[in-house]
Amino acid sequence: MANQxxxxxxxxxxxxxxxxxxxxxxxxxxxxxxxxxxxxxxxKSDVDGLLINANLSGDMDARSQMVMxxxxxxxxxxxxxxxxxxxxxxxxxxMAIQEGLANVVVLVYADxxxxxxxxxGQSYAGPHRFPLAGMAGLRAAYGNFGANPEYAMAARRHMHxxxxxxxxxxxxxxGQRAWAQLSPWAQMKQPMTLEDHQxxxxxxxxxxxxxxxxxxxxAVAVIVTSSERTRDLRQPPVNVLGYAQCAPGDNxxxxxxxAVETGAKRSGEIxxxxxxxxxxxxxxxxxxxxxxxxxxxxxxxYGFCAKGEGxxxxxxxxxxxxxxxxxxxGGGQLSGYYMWGFTPxxxxxxxxxxxxxxxxxxxxxxxxxxxxxxxxxxxSTIILSRHASG
Amino acid sequence: MTEKPVPVPxxxxxxxxxxxxxxxxxxxxxSACDGWSFPVRERCPHCFSAGLQWRQASGRGSLYTFxxxxxxxxxxxxxxxxxxxxxxxxxxxxxxxxxxxxxGNEALRxxxxxxxxxxxxxxxxxxxxxxxxxx
Numbered sequence: 001m002a003n004q005x006x007x008x009x010x011x012x013x014x015x016x017x018x019x020x021x022x023x024x025x026x027x028x029x030x031x032x033x034x035x036x037x038x039x040x041x042x043x044k045s046d047v048d049g050l051l052i053n054a055n056l057s058g059d060m061d062a063r064s065q066m067v068m069x070x071x072x073x074x075x076x077x078x079x080x081x082x083x084x085x086x087x088x089x090x091x092x093x094x095m096a097i098q099e100g101l102a103n104v105v106v107l108v109y110a111d112x113x114x115x116x117x118x119x120x121g122q123s124y125a126g127p128h129r130f131p132l133a134g135m136a137g138l139r140a141a142y143g144n145f146g147a148n149p150e151y152a153m154a155a156r157r158h159m160h161x162x163x164x165x166x167x168x169x170x171x172x173x174x175g176q177r178a179w180a181q182l183s184p185w186a187q188m189k190q191p192m193t194l195e196d197h198q199x200x201x202x203x204x205x206x207x208x209x210x211x212x213x214x215x216x217x218x219a220v221a222v223i224v225t226s227s228e229r230t231r232d233l234r235q236p237p238v239n240v241l242g243y244a245q246c247a248p249g250d251n252x253x254x255x256x257x258x259a260v261e262t263g264a265k266r267s268g269e270i271x272x273x274x275x276x277x278x279x280x281x282x283x284x285x286x287x288x289x290x291x292x293x294x295x296x297x298x299x300x301x302y303g304f305c306a307k308g309e310g311x312x313x314x315x316x317x318x319x320x321x322x323x324x325x326x327x328x329x330g331g332g333q334l335s336g337y338y339m340w341g342f343t344p345x346x347x348x349x350x351x352x353x354x355x356x357x358x359x360x361x362x363x364x365x366x367x368x369x370x371x372x373x374x375x376x377x378x379x380s381t382i383i384l385s386r387h388a389s390g
Numbered sequence: 391m392t393e394k395p396v397p398v399p400x401x402x403x404x405x406x407x408x409x410x411x412x413x414x415x416x417x418x419x420x421s422a423c424d425g426w427s428f429p430v431r432e433r434c435p436h437c438f439s440a441g442l443q444w445r446q447a448s449g450r451g452s453l454y455t456f457x458x459x460x461x462x463x464x465x466x467x468x469x470x471x472x473x474x475x476x477x478x479x480x481x482x483x484x485x486x487x488x489x490x491x492x493x494g495n496e497a498l499r500x501x502x503x504x505x506x507x508x509x510x511x512x513x514x515x516x517x518x519x520x521x522x523x524x525x
Contacts, residue, residue, distance in 0.1 A: 125463045130395040135429040137397025141517055142475055142489050145463035149475045152457035160455070160500045205458035205472075250435060252428060252486070254479040259455065 003276040003389045005239035007094030008230040010104075011040025011223030012349045017216045017337035018187045021116050025059050028219035029110035030068045036221040041234030042104060047223075049075030049096060049105030051089045053340060056124065060110055075102035082373030083288060084245070084263075085109075086341025087380020091243045093224040103225060109342040110219035120215035147290065148212065150375040152204035154259035155293040159206060161260065161308065166206055168311035169292040170197035173210045173334055175320030176289070180331025182321065182359035187214055188335040211292040213333035220342035222349065227388055238352040241366075241390050242275030242383035244268070251375060263379025264301035264370060271381040275366070276390030279303055283363025284351050285325060286344035288372040289332040295319075298370050299327075302381075326361040341371030341380065352384045366390075394466035396511045403430045405444040410516040415449045415506045417482060418442040426482040449506030450523065451480040458495050478504055478520050492521035 013035030015028050029052075037044060050073050052060050061078040075096050079085050086109065093105040113123035122128075126145045131137060144150075158164050174194050180186035192210065200209040230237035246263030250256060272278065279302065289295045296310040304325065305313035319327035330336040330347035337343060348367045350356050356364075369382040383390075399407035409416030418427050422439035426447070433440050456476035462468050476490045476498070490498060491507060505523035508516045 121461060121463070131398045132395065133398045134400040134403040137395065138403075138429075138517070139487065140395045140464065141397050141511060141515075142487060143394070143459055143464070143467045143470060143473055144475050144487055148461060148463070149457045149459060153455040153475070153477055156457060157455040157500070202458070202460040202472075204461060204475075207457075252484060254454075254483050254485055256485075 003241070005227035005241060005388050006243065007097050007224050007240045008227040009222055009238040009240065009349050009384070010225050010230045010233045010235060011036035011042060011221075012346060013037070013039060013221040014185055014346055015218045017185060017218040018214075019114055020217045021114065023112060023217070025055060025057070025110040025112045025219070026064050026067045028112060028217065029060065029064060029108045029221070032110065032219035032221035033068065033106055033108055036106070036223045039235060040223050042223065044070070046104045047106050048073055049093060049102030051075070051093055051105060051107050052078040053085045053089060053107070053109040053342070054078045054080040055109070055111045057111065057113060075105060081245070081247070081378040081380070083290065083340045084371040084373035084378035084380040086345045087243060087369070087371045087382050088245055090224065090240060090345070090382050091245070091380070094240055094243070097224065097226050103229070105224045106221055107224060108219060108221045109339050111339070112217040113215055114217045123215045147375060148204040148207065151291045151293060152207045154376060155206055155291070157259035158293065158297065162311065164296065164311035166208070167194060167198065168315045169211055169296065170194045171315045171317060172289070172292040172295050172319060173197050175317055175323065176328045176332045177335045178320050179329045179359055180335035183330045183336060186331040186336040187216065188331065207291055207293070213290045214335070214338045216338040218337060218339060220339045220346045222342070222345060236353045236386060238349050239385050239388050240382060241277070241385050242271035242273070243381060244270035244274065245378070245380045247378045251377065258376040259297070260307070262297055262301050262372065262376045264298045264372070264381065267379050267381040268302040271383050275383040277366055277383065281366045282368045283365055284329060284361040285327040285368045286329070286348040286351070287327060287332070287370045288341060288344055289328055289334050290372065292334065294372055295327065297376070298372065302368065321359070329356060329359050329361060344369050344371060345382070348382070348384050352386050354386070392465035392468070394470070394511070395464065396515050399515070402432065406430055407515060409444070409446070410508055410518050411514070413508050415447045415518050416444050417447040417484065419445040426484050428484040428486055448481045451478045451486075451504050451520070453490070453498065453500050453502045453504055454479045454485060455500060456490065456498050474498060476520065489519050490521065491519045
C-alpha cells in the first residue's frame, strides 16, 4: 500500500526538561503520557498499546505498565535499538494498528540520569564500578568511556577524508542554538556564535563541548493511531508516510567505514520510496544530533549533498532560522533537550502540525525524521506529513 | 591518586591476556572460514562456526583514526589527559581500539604504520598498545 498513511500521530506530550531532580523516569513518563492524551483528546482507557523505549539505566521496562496503571493492553513491549528506537517503535506501532492488534498506541521515552551529584559528563560515561572483566575491562584500560571518543574518532576520519572542519561542525551548533532561542521547550537559550563554538573546550578532539548533546531528565510521549481515527480528534493529523531501519553491522572490521556511510543511506532510500516523495519535497529535517557530526553525516547519507560535501553544505547556515533547509528547529539534542530519538520526533510533530509559533517553518508538507543509535550502529527514518499521501 | 582501571581476564579472554603478558598479540581465527575476529567472542562472526582458534597476529597495522581525550571520564585518567585513543586497522582485517605510545599526540597521522608493544598495567596484566613503525 504505497503512498497510503501507515498510521498517524494524534497526541504529543513533552514534560519539563533538564535539571529536574528527584523524580524517577517512570514518573516523567506518566506525566508525558497524560499530556499526550490531553493533547489528543483521548482517555487513558482508550490506550491499548504501550511501547516503551528502554533507556540505558534500564529502569524503563514492560513493568512500567503497572506503575502507570494501564489495563487490558493488547500490545506491550520495551524496545531497544538505542538512540534509533523511536523510529522502530513508530514502525511497530503502525504495523500493529494496520494488523488490528491495537488501536491507540503510546510510544514513550523517559530518563532521569541527572542528579544533584551527577552531572551531564558522568551520566553517559559508562561503567562506574571497577574492576571490569574481559573486553569491557580492556576498553576501560585504554581510557575509552562512553560515546564521546567513538564519535570523535568518526568525525576525525571524516575530516581526514574530506577536509571537513571544526568550523563547519560549529555552523550546525550555532544554527541549532538560534532555533532553541525560538522554542519554549529548549534548555539552552543564550546566544552562541561560531567564535563561542571555537572557544569551547575540547571534550574529545576534534569534538568540542558545543559539538556534544545535552543530557536531560524528562519524558516525551507520542500517541499513534490510524489515519482515519485522527480525523475526529483534537489535533491536526500527522500522517506517517514512510519508515525504515538500517543497521550496517560490525564497525570493528577494516572493510567497514561507519564514519563514511551510516544506516541513514539505506533506511532513507526505503522510507522515501515508501512515502512516494523526493528529497526536494522535504521542507524541514529533524535529525538525530548526539553530536554536530551526526547531523552532517546524516545529511550526506540522505543525499542532500554529495558524500564528503557535508561540511561546505552546512557552513552557509542553511540549517538555521531563515535558511533553505531548516533543521532541528527545536534546538535538537544539542540545544533543546536530549530524549534520544524522541527529540527529533517530537519537534517533527510540532512542525507538521504547523504549531511551531516563532520557529514554524514555511514548508511543512513533508518532514524527515532520523534517529541513530549505538556508535552509528543503528538507524531509523520516518517521513511525516500533514497530507494523507505522498 | 586513583589508578587507571586494570582489566580482569575472564574465561573467554584469558588467552588474549596470557598472550599479552608474554608479548604476543593473540586474536581469534576461524578454521572454517579463515576469518579473524576481535573483540573476543564465542563464535565466528563471519560464518557462525564455533571453531575459533587463538593465533598470534602480526601486530602490524595502520592508524585508521584517533581522538585526543580532554574530558576526564574516569578518575584514573585525571593525570593522563590529554591522552589519545586510536583505532588501528590490523593486517588481519580487524580494527582494534588502543592507545598509541612512544610518540606525541601531535605526531599522530591517519595512515601511519604501527606495530604492537606491550605495556604492563600491573604485575599480572599487560595491555597491547601501538607505536610508530617503519613503513
